[in-house]
Amino acid sequence: MPHPPSEREQLRAAVTRQPADFIAWVMLADAELGEGDIGAGEAAAQRALQLRADHPEALARLGRARWMQGRHDEAAALLQRACQLAPQHPGMALWLGHVLEDANQPEAAADAYRRAHQLAPDEAYMAAQRLNWQRRLCDWRELDGLSRQVRNAVAQGNPAVEPFAFLSEDASPAEQHACARQRAQVLAQTLPRLPVAHVRGHGPLRIGFLSNGFGAHPTGLLTVALFEQLRAQPQLQVHLFALNADDGSGIRQRLQAAAHTLHDVCAQPHVAIARRIRDAGIDVLFDLRGWGGGGTPEVLAMRPAPMQINWLAYPGTSGAPWMDYVLADDFVLPPQREPAFSEKVLRLPRAFQPSDNTRVVAEPPSRHECGLPEQGVVFCCFNNSYKLNPRSVGRLLDVLKGVPGSVLWLLSGPGKADDRLREVAQQNGVEASRLVFMRKLPHPQYLARYRHADLFLDTHPYNAHTTASDALWAGCPVLTAPGETFAARVAGSLNHYLGLDDMNVADDRAFVDAAIALGNDPSARLALRQRLAEARDRSGLFDMAGYAADFSALLQQLARARGWQGIDAG
Template sequence: MNSPHDELRQLRIAVQRQPADFIAWVMLADAELGAGDLPAGEHAAQRALQLRHDHPEALARLGRARWMQGRHEEAANLLRHASRQVPQHPGIALWLGHALEDAGQPEAAADAYRRAHALMPEEAYMAAQRLNWQRRLCDWRGLEALSRQVRDAVAQSNPAVEPFAFLSEDASAAEQLACARQRAQVIAGSTPPLPPAQPRMEGPLRAGFLSNGFGAHPTGLLTVALFEQLRAHAGLQVHLFALNRDDGSRIRQRLHAAAHALHEVDGMPHAAIAGRIRAAGIDVLFDLRGWGGGGTPEVLAMRPAPVQVNWLAYPGTSGAPWIDFVLADGFVLPPALEPGFSEKVLRLPRAFQPSDNTRVVEQPPARRECGLPERGQGGNGMVFCCFNNSYKLNPRSVARLLEVLRGVPGSVLWLLSGPGLADERLREVARLQGIEPSRLVFMPKLPHPQYLARYRHADLFLDTHPYNAHTTASDALWAGCPVLTTPGRTFAARVAGSLNHHLGLDDMNVADDAAFIATAVRLGNDPAALAALRRRLAEARDTSSLFDMAGFAGDFAALLKDLQRP
């Protein structure tokens, strides 16, 4: 069987020999886009359209190219037009869902995903895409059946399920490994590696970091202060490979200044990105995206660096033969979980997650302007918050949040506003469970400093399960808001617990839902106990290792030296 590289080469030859071959141009567009070459994929799709004006297959490829270029509105229009011509085409319906999702039309995206799944009800990929988006919309219709179909597909070694979306299912670490490994096998089988890297024997250690989050993004926010501190380590160079464009943010400027080099690789073909990493002489390459959206596992599969590490952005195993190590800590990845990881485990002596300890928590608008009750009016005015993304708000997590409200009269639950009709759906769930819907208050997505300031009004952060707060937990704790969580049996279910543990707040890591509800209700009804907890957090923030980025940089640099070329 030919490799994708050989097929791409053969298709390029085919269209040179037969430039009027419409099918060849459509296939070439797919191949070029699959290789990450967006200009070439766009060109092939346009040539196909020149041969057959308004043909839905050509329109769909051009729409896919526009989507990958970030031109989401154009992509949605092209794919909608194609889908109207062939409404029974599941693949075009699926791509339309992706484009509508990114074009800010979430409910229309859900309709497209449901149609794609209805056209191919046995296809696990369609089910997984529908399930993932319904979770984001807090649309729980048929959720259990969809989840069962997706988990069954993983158990049957079907590689169609995206590992990142699978983190939201209440699956074991072993299931997560199976899911990731199946996806990795597909990529490994279609991505030829570069020739083995020759170890460099002289000069400083060059650490590379590959991400689409180098800007005003959780990854940039978590890493920027660490990279600034690493500047003090003379034997180490930091190279950032940015898959995202410069967003003009202050974080991007700081990242650029902190790194020895920031390589702009957005929009480049996978092979070209791998070539840039190899040319920079990177000794250890950290994958700061993993199976999350916008990552490029194909680049890592080419083995551009002799040592490659999964760290920070993907809270689970890569399952990939091209990743050698996963960087964690003893709480988030205890020895009992190691069988669920394909990588060798490296552990920092502190929490694996850095953060920006230079942030100032500004003053927020008045409570009334945030939609929050005043203290002592209509109850105690207690503000529970959970600013996790909407896909983490599953039926189990929401049920226990509502039980907390039931046990603390006059309290409210402050949530991050979700896409589409997610907020209305959650209020309806509250109503059906006997909770006044107005006790759910929603905060729109805000620039990070404004969002961080809102924590001054929050009394206690209530976490979700099985995918809990990660960057959001760090934000809450930095801003002085305690986090209550139930550490689970997977990496993704233990991150908030790790942060609490390294702050010395293990009593905020409780065993089960009953203990979670009881603890939150007790604190919500006991202002003195809550005030004492917040004082403990304030002291720990200044004295523990969690927010000590100079210390983190020292531990990180020492770990890198242990990995250094022999």
């Protein structure tokens, strides 16, 4: 039986029959952009504007197309004009917020999100977007109320809350599962599936990886050395599907060289990407973005590969029926927490997170050039600003109070985030000058600065992930208090597989006490750094050849259960 026409197909037919139907063109622009077909969406928006010049609905769709094209300033101008013409439209205010984020106007983006929420105060999606962006700006006004609204929406089955942003809420694994599952159900109802595919019987196992981080990005930095080592695994053939354009970085060049094929699928419609994966004959497809920004769960929902695995960049369950497995380890996802995951759990006999063990830790500029005092303990936390919530910052400031002359070195956040954190410090009896901010730097320069840091202090409920790997590789110990969720256990996993379980403490009080004790004991800090240096070489955490062998063995075992016989068959 033929499939009924999709909404997009119906709208294309409608504008063919009635080419002067303004509303149909606007709706078609939405449908095309929703499918990832930016060119078709732009054309539909332009046609709507020809029919009704300067109409806010059409301007908004063209602005959305320009945003998806990366033409952020043009997009901002179009959305601002649309909002002027339709000042009571919450959706346009929301889109304006998205565009202003990427146009590097973070405080104006916050204003737009607040406006959208004020116009639709009961809409969970508006509340969640506002909450997420205020976290990034360390703007904690009305934070508890917004968080309650978002968590209540998830509890009531509302699919509007973005699962990635929800990871920053102090929610349970079951709540995270509900959030992701509700989001996935919406996609599952609206997207077509490709015909069923099967793992091929013989030949090298074709492993695909889909990501928007194949370049100088945390995902590229974590995976590049593993992909290089997988070249030595004759049973595997690695295919990278890059949702991001070539950034010209050395990491992108290494990824290109490591893969059997790097497929550039940047800005392609979702169905085209799914067909590209299917045409490449991929047996096992890893989603390296999941519900994170820039990901394409729509592609995975079409089932382009017979086995699909959630791994690395989205630290939680996908909640999605199209994801078969999640790749983890015993610490980050212990057996008792499996019921909160929709996927079957695969575990490596080592930390689930790979890393680049070819990174060179150079000599940093002087402490003075880094903005640090010549003397005193340097605590650091180079996590993204949205992880610096009131609870995490409170315990960081308690540590500073207990270690005279110490400073806290942070990554500079967007907009007025740094000023807000300085104000919080002052309100808590800590001199604002004891917070030192580092602007975002190229990875080698950032990595070198860990040589000045005595101890990395982690956040909760969203841990350091790539930053924890960076710190440990550079010789800076990481103190963490593992929580209940996957996202709250990643730093603990790294410590565990290093053999430094004493750096995983029970709660906030133990965290503050341990940091203060180390901060006031130079010999203990030195001994800890020596233990870390030995563990780095001995533990296997950074052994990517060993990781590649374990990874290959696991995938071959999975494939053989599906009838694959290897390269010697046939």
